[in-house]
Amino acid sequence: MILIINTSGKDLEFVLDDKYKSVAVEKQSIALPAECEKFITESGAKWSDLTAIGVVIGPGSFTGIRLGIAYAKGIAMGLNVPLVGVSQFDLYLAQTPDAFVAIDSGRGDFFVAANGLNPQTMSIDEIETKQMEWPRTVGHKPFDLKFGVKIVKQKLDSGNVEPVAPMYLRPSYAEENKKSDNP
Numbered sequence: 001m002i003l004i005i006n007t008s009g010k011d012l013e014f015v016l017d018d019k020y021k022s023v024a025v026e027k028q029s030i031a032l033p034a035e036c037e038k039f040i041t042e043s044g045a046k047w048s049d050l051t052a053i054g055v056v057i058g059p060g061s062f063t064g065i066r067l068g069i070a071y072a073k074g075i076a077m078g079l080n081v082p083l084v085g086v087s088q089f090d091l092y093l094a095q096t097p098d099a100f101v102a103i104d105s106g107r108g109d110f111f112v113a114a115n116g117l118n119p120q121t122m123s124i125d126e127i128e129t130k131q132m133e134w135p136r137t138v139g140h141k142p143f144d145l146k147f148g149v150k151i152v153k154q155k156l157d158s159g160n161v162e163p164v165a166p167m168y169l170r171p172s173y174a175e176e177n178k179k180s181d182n183p
Helices: 028-042 062-079 088-095 124-133 147-158 173-181
Strands: 002-006 012-016 019-023 052-058 083-087 099-104 110-114 117-122 136-138
Touching: 002 028, 002 062, 002 147, 012 028, 019 028, 028 062, 052 062, 052 088, 052 147, 062 083, 083 088, 083 147, 088 099, 088 110, 088 147, 099 124, 110 124, 117 124
Parallel strands: 002 052, 052 083, 099 136
Antiparallel strands: 002 012, 012 019, 099 110, 110 117
16 A cells, blocks of 8 residues: 655645545644554555555745654655655646646746746746646646556656655745845
8 A cells, every 4th residue: 555645735645555635734743643644544554555655846945844744754764655746747747648737836926837837936027928838737736646657657667766855946935034144
């Protein structure tokens, strides 16, 4: 069984094979361990049933991404199962491979990617031109986390499993503020 964990947004999300759960929480860091264990139990599974863990690596909440990766790494290490990173772009493109993905960053620009276009940030003006190179644009609606299971299986089958690291497409607020403090 493959467990997928997503902490890149405001809610906690989990997938275990074909089961899905979203949990609205106030503090992900406090709720993640208990909610994950509760989800596994509610799904009729045990930790020992897990054969791999997938974790959303971004883009998204700087702290949430780091939290999810650290938690998933700990579980994977403890269970001695593979850990596979899955980006939000992977999830959108698994469902719509010919799409241009544009995700509102919440900071006046967008995180974008597509097949043939590496993940990056763009302004709305840049998007208006660039998106015309693909037949459709996605990212304005939530992705389907259940595609994470398929992505993890494909990466494991191909042997294309890289060490899991956060996908940061821009500096954090702290890094940006530090740069502006030093002329």
